[in-house]
Amino acid sequence: MSKLEEIRVKLKQAREPISDKILITKVLTSLPERFKDFGSAWESVSLEMQFVQELSSRLLIEEERIGSRNEELIALASVCNTSSRKCYTCGKDGHLTRFCDKIRKQELATIARRDVI
Structure with a gap:
């Protein structure tokens, strides 16, 4: 996300701005497989709320949620592995x-x- 923001700033300085919609599309199509459900959830967000900062915030929350779920699965696997x-x-x-x-x-x-x- 931060790399895309860097590129966006450089393009803006070069007078070739990228809209939020294009940046959001690039982010969503570049997400790893573990975020596959996130794209569908993002589509349910109202158009008035679909901006880069909101996407970034929601991605951080999703990443934390996925991390917690993975930790639970690892703990369960270690309990089940006898x-x-x-x-x-x-x-x-x-x-x-x-x-x-x-x-x-x-x-x-x-x-x-x-x-x-």
Whole structure:
């Protein structure tokens, strides 16, 4: 965004000004894939509010939101990744005690015994 603003200022100094609409279009078409939904959201902004400063402000908010979502996904992935964890019940890698088949088999045997008695 700042590079485009620099170019805009240089062109204005060279008496070749670029309108907000052209600059906004360039920004929107240059956004990375992670901002794919932003373009649609921007189209819903009223024409009176579609100016460069508003776009910049909204992009910063979107970038922060995407960053927060990515941090949450990374945290979730690290919680879900149990391949490096070791079960304290059976001693095997790749699962936690609460997901251990040995525990489940013991629980099922206990339930079966109760049903017999």
